[in-house]
Amino acid sequence: MNKIVEKLETWKDIFIKNIPNIAIALVVLVIAYFASRAMNSIVNKTIGKRIRQKSVRDLVSRVASAITILVGLYLAMTVLKFDDTLKTIVSAAGVSGIVIGLALQGTLSNTISGVVLSFRKNLNIGNWVETNGYAGEVIDINLNYFVIREADNNMVVLPNKTILENPFKNYSLTTKMRISIECGVEYGADLKKVEKLTTETIRKNFNQDEIGKKVEFYFTEFGDSSINFLCRFWVDSENALEKLKAKSNAIMEIKQAFDNEGINIPFPMRTLEFVPNNKLNLSQVKEKQDSKKEEYLENA
Template identity: 85%
Template sequence: MDKVIEKLEAWKDIFLKNIPNLAIALVVLVIAYFASRAMNKIVNKTIGRRISQKSVRDLVSRVASAVTILVGLYLAMTVLKFDDTLKTIVSAAGVSGIVIGLALQGTLSNTISGVVLSFRRNLNIGNWVETSGYSGEVMDINLNYFVLKEADNNMVVIPNKTILESPFKNYSLTTKMRIAIECGVEYGADLEQVEELTKKTITANFDQDEIGKNVEFYFTEFGDSSINFLCRFWIDSENALEKLKAKSKAIIEIKKAFDKADINIPFPMRTLEFVPNNKLNLSQVSKEDKKKEKEEESAY
């Protein structure tokens, strides 16, 4: 009992000696707690102007809040002179972090990629993009996946890591888009008339002066049954659907104009010619074949 009493008295002396340090550590923890809550609100409000995804905003703000708490805990343990204990905790946390990181490598990679994508200015919700063989409107950039809504109304879920590592085409970054039409006309057509009529038709249906561009027209090759040409013009558009609609309208109007001007758009044709007076004598052919076979056998 004497040893127990001596031990308790020693602990009492240590406790009384460290009361000021305990008070300071407690104050530090309280300040860190309220600072973390304030940091959560400030970060959430600050990044809310640039990131529309609530899940990403919550993640970033919680990370900032957790860092504030950890800093406060570190300062409190330093005041209490728990340096050795702190080193042990940090070492254990480091080893545990490596193990957890290896186990959740794919998930963490997608999460980090989601945060990075959320800060990209060239990729936002509502944009029309084409990536990894898919094309559609960006509906959501979550922490783990990227959601596209295709033209057929189907949703495509793509891992964030795939989007970050793959090239993508964003149709919404520009307000102008160029359409290319390839066609061919018959060899007997007046090529100058074809060029003039095509440019006139495109200009009448798509105002190029307003966009500040000109219609481009080039004859490209002498084809098997036609002289082929390429026509390019500009439209105001921010998605691939508008591009398809404009291309369809241009084809319809060019076809109407060519029909009205009696300009033929040829297509491959095959002609079969029958000559009834030159029939083959199959029996005669059979005899000649047998004669050749006998001559070959005698030669051997």
């Protein structure tokens, strides 16, 4: 009992001696706590203008808040002169971090990729993109996955890592898209009239002067049943759906213009030959085959 009492007396003396340090450490921890809350709010508001994903904003703000708490804890332990204990904790945390990192390598890779994608200026929610064989509107960039809504309203969920490691096409980065239309006209058509009529129809329905572009028209080949041409023009569009609508309207207008001027768009034709009297004499065919066979054997 005497030894226990002596030990308690020693601890009491140490505690009384370190009361100022303990008070300072508690003040540091309180300041760190309120500073972390303030840091959380400030970071959330600061990056909120650039990142629309709530999950990513929360992650970044929480990381900043945790760093503030850790700095305060480090200062408090330094004041209390727990340097050896602090070194032990840091060493253990380092080893544990390596083990956890190896175990969650795929998850952490997707999480980090999600944060990186959220800060990229050339990729945002609402953009129309094409990547990894899928095309559609970006609905969400989460911490682990990337969501695309295709034109048929199907949702495609892709890991963030595949988006970051593979190239993608962003249709929303430009407000102009070029449309190409291939068609053919009959051989008897006036080719100069076809070119003039096509370019005027496009200019009339798609104002190229406002866009600052010109309509391009080229005859490309002599086809089996038509002379084919290529017409290219520009439209104001930010996604593939608007491009499809503009191309559909252009095809309808060109077809209507050709019909009004009597210009035909030919299609492949097949000629069928019928046997006279609609009856095939099989015996005559067999006799011809036998005679050709005998002639071949004699020559051989």
